[in-house]
Amino acid sequence: MSVFLNKDSRVIFQGFTGQHATFHAEEAMKIGTKVTGGVTPGKGGTQHLGLPVFDTVEEAVRETGADVSGIFAPPPFAADAIMEAIDAGIKTIVVIADGIPVQDMVRVERYRLGTNSIIIGPNTPGIITPGVGKVGIMPSHIYSPGRVGIVSRSGTLNYEAVAQMSELGLGQSSSIGIGGDPVNGTDFATVLKAFEDDPDTDAVLMIGEIGGPQEVDAARWAKKNMRKPLICYVAGLSAPPGRRMGHAGAIISSESDTATAKIDTIEALGMFVVRNPADIGATVLRAIK
Amino acid sequence: MNIHEYQTKDLLNHYGVPVPPGRVVHTDAQAASVAEEIGGARWVVKAQIHSGGRGKAGGVRVGSSIDEVRVIANEIIGSVLVTHQTGAEGRLVRRVLVEQASNIVREYYIGLVIDRATRRITLVASAEGGVEIEVVAQQTPERIIREIIDPAVGLLDFQCRKVAYKVGLKGTLLPQAVKVMKGLYRCMRDNDAIMAEINPLAIVDSGQLLALDAKMSFDDNAMYRRPTISELRDFDEEDPKEVEATGHGLNYIALDGDVGCIVNGAGLAMATMDAITLHGGRPANFLDVGGGATPEKVANAFHIVLQDPAVKLILINIFAGINRCDWIATGIIQAMRDQNIKMPIIVRLAGTNVEEGRAILNASKFPFIIASDLNDAAAIAVTEVNNIVKKVAPLEKEHS
Numbered sequence: 168m169s170v171f172l173n174k175d176s177r178v179i180f181q182g183f184t185g186q187h188a189t190f191h192a193e194e195a196m197k198i199g200t201k202v203t204g205g206v207t208p209g210k211g212g213t214q215h216l217g218l219p220v221f222d223t224v225e226e227a228v229r230e231t232g233a234d235v236s237g238i239f240a241p242p243p244f245a246a247d248a249i250m251e252a253i254d255a256g257i258k259t260i261v262v263i264a265d266g267i268p269v270q271d272m273v274r275v276e277r278y279r280l281g282t283n284s285i286i287i288g289p290n291t292p293g294i295i296t297p298g299v300g301k302v303g304i305m306p307s308h309i310y311s312p313g314r315v316g317i318v319s320r321s322g323t324l325n326y327e328a329v330a331q332m333s334e335l336g337l338g339q340s341s342s343i344g345i346g347g348d349p350v351n352g353t354d355f356a357t358v359l360k361a362f363e364d365d366p367d368t369d370a371v372l373m374i375g376e377i378g379g380p381q382e383v384d385a386a387r388w389a390k391k392n393m394r395k396p397l398i399c400y401v402a403g404l405s406a407p408p409g410r411r412m413g414h415a416g417a418i419i420s421s422e423s424d425t426a427t428a429k430i431d432t433i434e435a436l437g438m439f440v441v442r443n444p445a446d447i448g449a450t451v452l453r454a455i456k
Numbered sequence: 457m458n459i460h461e462y463q464t465k466d467l468l469n470h471y472g473v474p475v476p477p478g479r480v481v482h483t484d485a486q487a488a489s490v491a492e493e494i495g496g497a498r499w500v501v502k503a504q505i506h507s508g509g510r511g512k513a514g515g516v517r518v519g520s521s522i523d524e525v526r527v528i529a530n531e532i533i534g535s536v537l538v539t540h541q542t543g544a545e546g547r548l549v550r551r552v553l554v555e556q557a558s559n560i561v562r563e564y565y566i567g568l569v570i571d572r573a574t575r576r577i578t579l580v581a582s583a584e585g586g587v588e589i590e591v592v593a594q595q596t597p598e599r600i601i602r603e604i605i606d607p608a609v610g611l612l613d614f615q616c617r618k619v620a621y622k623v624g625l626k627g628t629l630l631p632q633a634v635k636v637m638k639g640l641y642r643c644m645r646d647n648d649a650i651m652a653e654i655n656p657l658a659i660v661d662s663g664q665l666l667a668l669d670a671k672m673s674f675d676d677n678a679m680y681r682r683p684t685i686s687e688l689r690d691f692d693e694e695d696p697k698e699v700e701a702t703g704h705g706l707n708y709i710a711l712d713g714d715v716g717c718i719v720n721g722a723g724l725a726m727a728t729m730d731a732i733t734l735h736g737g738r739p740a741n742f743l744d745v746g747g748g749a750t751p752e753k754v755a756n757a758f759h760i761v762l763q764d765p766a767v768k769l770i771l772i773n774i775f776a777g778i779n780r781c782d783w784i785a786t787g788i789i790q791a792m793r794d795q796n797i798k799m800p801i802i803v804r805l806a807g808t809n810v811e812e813g814r815a816i817l818n819a820s821k822f823p824f825i826i827a828s829d830l831n832d833a834a835a836i837a838v839t840e841v842n843n844i845v846k847k848v849a850p851l852e853k854e855h856s
Binding site for chain 2: 242243266267268269270271272273274276277292304305306309319320321322323324325326327330331347349350374376377378379380381384400402403404405406407409410412413414415416417421422426442443444445
């Protein structure tokens with residue numbers, strides 16, 4: 168097992184025939200991801216990458232039994248695509264788009280209420296379960312099967328952590344990017360819970376950044392509910408207040424939003440913390456031993 | 457994206473929020489004629505810059521005669537205001553808002569934010585108007601009233617009444633307060649704002665509620681569908697380097713150090729700044745070249761970073777996922793050649809096509825310093841910058 172994407176997952180891509188979706192669907196198939204088809208309105212009934220294309224997500228789910236969707240629609244159309252996937256009963260919805268209007272995500276999260284769907288992202292590199300498959304845009308060759316779960320807001324910082332872990336011979340059970348937007352689908356705490364329940368995960372690395380209460384909320388949840396070691400890094404020690412650091416959600420609006428405030432609180436809760444981003448791999452190793 | 461106070465008031469007024477009579481002007485003569493036109497006994501002259509704390513900095517003053525308004529406007533227009541938000545260099549005032557002054561009976565705070573925890577727009581109110589809401593939240597959190605808004609039905613009348621009663625707006629003020637709150641919400645929703653506040657919302661001696669000051673910020677990601685709001689953008693209020701960066705699809709934020717940074721990914725860019733800081737150095741900027749960085753984009757990144765005269769060297773940290781190290785390397789070489797760069801360049805490459813990227817750098821005649829990992833890159837950058845500072849410092853002493 169592993170979280171959100173496992174060997175039984177059946178994957179479709181929305182915006183399937185577009186350039187980016189095509190490239191990343193092919194990459195996903197190369198590493199064994201069970202891609203069953205895709206959706207592009209107006210191209211239903213055709214074939215793409217040797218797989219069926221459907222006009223609607225509802226039809227794709229009915230015909231292929233898909234339960235995971237990778238959404239490659241551009242930001243202005245992403246909210247509609249997410250809600251279509253929710254309506255069709257897709258369980259795990261991975262949203263790559265960077266730049267979805269925040270009020271669109273407020274409406275999407277309202278629409279999702281009461282359903283069984285979870286949204287990973289937006290503005291995420293996606294999900295990868297090494298040895299099983301991926302739905303996303305991360306370079307799969309840097310990951311390797313192992314027993315550490317990773318959850319991060321940033322994509323490249325996730326890669327950085329993976330590279331440091333690989334140097335020390337540590338692999339990953341799954342790696343989940345929850346995305347850098349202020350209003351996102353799945354939060355850190357939800358992913359921690361999934362890893363806590365996953366028999367193939369021994370420890371979890373959480374990579375956060377400035378802005379919002381998510382990292383501290385997740386660490387509080389972990390203090391109460393988690394038995395596996397949790398290692399945390401929060402990027403942006405040197406970020407100035409009031410400025411959006413690349414990610415729409417990375418902004419210090421109050422004292423508790425700073426990297427220092429977050430990491431101090433998380434350390435006081437008894438978690439393993441990393442202050443120098445170059446020490447991520449070594450800290451994970453220390454936590455496991 | 458931020459807009460000026462006078463623009464915010466115009467916008468809110470369209471949504472039924474009452475504001476004092478007034479107009480924005482660019483000269484002292486215009487200020488005097490506007491004061492005459494709107495009438496009254498006293499007028500407020502308010503500097504229009506994108507910053508809080510204008511009052512304390514002398515940018516908001518009251519005149520009791522038309523002549524006084526002219527004098528005040530003359531003094532404020534063209535002056536440089538230094539507030540706690542502008543930094544020491546301050547901000548040039550190009551225009552002022554002239555308004556009829558009001559006799560304030562009581563001040564309130566009404567605001568809307570997107571609450572990240574509930575993922576909803578939340579109405580925030582307080583009977584402590586006229587002071588920063590952050591200060592109220594810190595010192596007397598119990599005096600802050602919150603009401604979460606369901607996007608499916610919007611802000612409802614009963615929610616407005618609840619909030620109004622809790623802050624003490626009763627009687628004839630109640631329907632006015634409901635109208636202001638609903639107007640503020642519709643204005644935020646219809647225009648893709650991420651923050652809207654009226655502070656203070658004042659009861660004036662006529663018994664009316666008036667928005668005496670207001671502020672709104674908008675979602676950059678939604679401006680493609682809000683052309684009328686996009687037009688309100690004032691480039692004079694932004695760092696020209698940041699404007700240029702946005703035009704090239706780069707994310708750039710100027711900081712006050714001397715180590716220039718070019719990184720891919722916002723998280724890694726912040727981590728790179730952190731590593732530099734932890735080694736005792738100071739980053740000159742945040743710069744994210746993003747995914748799919750072409751050689752041109754990398755060259756543009758150099759151009760922007762080098763406009764900052766404080767930059768003594770550049771650290772490039774790339775972990776290529778959808779990026780390609782060979783393209784990044786090609787961009788670096790292009791920049792070195794076209795922009796005649798002489799300062800030390802420290803390069804750390806990892807990920808997709810890293811071997812090809814390193815080969816391109818090695819084949820060139822430029823003396824790059826190749827770092828093996830993040831820690832190495834930060835350590836080298838700080839050592840190098842300290843060497844440069846040491847070499848320069850004695851010379852400066854001799855000259856003085």
